[in-house]
Amino acid sequence: MESDKFEEYGGEMLRYVTSYLDNIRSRRAFPDVEPGFMRGLIPDKAPDDPDSWQDLVKDIERVIMPGVTHWQSPKFFAYFPTSSSYASMLGDMLCNAIGCIGFTWASCPSCTELEVLMMDWLGKMLQLPDAFLFSGPGHGGGVIQGTASEATLMCLLSARTLFYKREREKRAELTMGQLVDSLVAYCSDQAHSSVERAGLIGAVNMRKLETDAKGSLRGDTLKKAILEDKAKGLIPFFLCATSGTTTSCAFDNLKELGPVCEEHGVWMHIDAAYAGSAFICPEFRPLLDGVEHAMSFNFNPHKWLKAMFDCSTLWVQNTDHLRYAFDVDPLYLKHENQGVMPDFRHWQIPLGRRFRSLKLWFVLRLMGVKNLQQSIRKDVRLAHEFETMVKSDPRFEISADVIMGLVCFRLKGPNEISERLLRDVNTGGQIHLVPSKMKDNYFLRLAICAPDTNSDDVKYAWDVIKKAADVIMKSPIA
């Protein structure tokens, strides 16, 4: 494709994008297709000769759109938001044009250096302690990971290596197998599935600890577990605390957990994948108090801060722990300036990495901190509007404190009627939600997701849910 054609087709694509997003409310939030729907809609092999641009464009509506779950629709309230913004898209266009792989400083100095600066910008927006910043007094710094799963895993593995080195100083003959059989990591019974998975990948025991009535892990619970495990001769080494659980947006008590971790030499990692974005607002920042005790902190700007997936930001107080987690250093990746600026390949699971800081730079500059704060506040306000509607209907109950942009609610009574409510609502396809469960209590989760969601959309959602409840209440299940 020549440049003039790219400009022409690209212009068409820009207009398709704006038209798609401007008119997204007219589409079902959740598609009405069966598994396997696409087979048969396209040939079973690639064309030998090029297809025309026009044919491809036609197929976007014919083949792709019928099966899209519209995450950017104001009628989509499932999971958590995944950010979308025009600013981020523009940054990604530039990223693709440069088309570099930023695994070392030398492989593209700007890719590394902008990331260093953006991690400090963002860290300051969150009022992270200076110890986490490149510009701070210690060995702190941050890096963009693909996902919170990878951030958790990278920290767990870094902690595993740290403990391997420490324990080998005491017992030189210690094997990795003996170590992993002795290590214990902790998380709450509300932690994200990726935390359990990090334990499985790291081959270490991940012990799930009971939370209090609000889904929060408390210091005493952790302390008891650590003492129990130490008494058994085990080595507590890692805690993944959650600030804003996926289930109900509960917050572990960092101010209690932090000192317990410090006392027992346990690496405290904080997973604030969703809620972390809100800490740019001073009124929500107290939820992060205690972060000074953490070795590492992670949240996803790609969830709630307008930078598109993938952009998961991780800070550590001692970057050496990431750097030396796996010290593999082939000649073809060495360069003359090693050690001055980070070589981010050491800080993550994969080797390759895109120029993702560009989209952060575009978002932060084109939106500014105040607009980003307003956007968070809007979503929280909408959640409270929905909460008020739910509370106004005596058939319903709220299942967890509404703190951020998530409302957990259910029909009073046995789980089955709420399960049916969810099924009916999703089958209708007008709005889309997913469920969760706490202590055997099943509920629906309504998360404010799309950038354009407004009060009318939330009222619309409530109407859909209320009508579905009306039908269920008229003909309860056998």
Place this chain on the structure above:
Amino acid sequence: MESDKFEEYGGEMLRYVTSYLDNIRSRRAFPDVEPGFMRGLIPDKAPDDPDSWQDLVKDIERVIMPGVTHWQSPKFFAYFPTSSSYASMLGDMLCNAIGCIGFTWASCPSCTELEVLMMDWLGKMLQLPDAFLFSGPGHGGGVIQGTASEATLMCLLSARTLFYKREREKRAELTMGQLVDSLVAYCSDQAHSSVERAGLIGAVNMRKLETDAKGSLRGDTLKKAILEDKAKGLIPFFLCATSGTTTSCAFDNLKELGPVCEEHGVWMHIDAAYAGSAFICPEFRPLLDGVEHAMSFNFNPHKWLKAMFDCSTLWVQNTDHLRYAFDVDPLYLKHENQGVMPDFRHWQIPLGRRFRSLKLWFVLRLMGVKNLQQSIRKDVRLAHEFETMVKSDPRFEISADVIMGLVCFRLKGPNEISERLLRDVNTGGQIHLVPSKMKDNYFLRLAICAPDTNSDDVKYAWDVIKKAADVIMKSPIA
């Protein structure tokens, strides 16, 4: 940002992109900046109020471009190529507009279904055995991973789980630590650094085996190692064979290795990150013979097949091995159609995933198989042109067979003069190369990288190198 502004700014960005790529030869391939160059060029915190688009655009040339290593420049010959194409960029624009996260079928059916179909399209282009295809007779299929590092790791971990289940059937009390201390994985001494890293992450012993004079791992070497390890009571479980090493583009002997793995129940994974794209050309396909013995096969369309990073395609003969590697299944990710189409979240390390099959679809349709084959052949031809030039100069020698688009060469004599040659060439910044080493023999690697590299660019590179050699030969190092 409103839609009309996005169309306006997006149009400007499209023109910036084409202008950047059309004029990229006028820029230094390798930047002339010192570590830390960017600090001071931008403020030390994010703006409270939005910056203007115009100011941001100006800063692309002022702040970013001076520190860019131009991977898409025809004067860039370092590492391996990272694909760039307008077709892929257009597909990514659509991906960002849809802005979905495709972790389950239900989270965006089209995202999963197009990926299933594209993996079959691509598998057929490579003439993979039917056993690897979704449309094949068995349990085969493929998935897009972020990088080859992750594909290798995912397969190694899946094999670890498989062996854990098997060994626990024999010894129910076996712990994971005891298992990992017994497991042995293999790769050649030429394997990519990410393979060694996968062993470290998986906490298993990764034994590097000696290759033959051409850098190829042979069947007898593997067999001997397996028998040795079995005699020690260890459990050989995984081989990462390489088709096209990073060091010199050597090919492990799959036809020898495969039967050895089958005989001893070892999972053979093939890492063809770079060279795999060439297997769409019938004349190169014989290099993949033996793949029928592999449990898994991976290559990176984002390296040499016009789909931009990240797009690393992995096929397995039994998708259950990935699916059940880590069976973590929270309620908020369940859906009613589980088990019919894949839920790709189980097939990879991270949970989240972009709609990456769109860029593959755009590339395959807008370019067609024949053009993609021609593009591979052009790069291989250019490599041979360069090889001929090197061979014409008696001061130089070729260090490895030229099979794909990579030429390994050196100045005859001690390593030091080739090391100086590389340093001088890279400092000049006109072209960019990286070195490697085989059996203590240091050499320079010239990889044909950019989509537009032509014969003149290769001649230009040779002139730069020859002139640098002239200077060195006049004043040899002490």
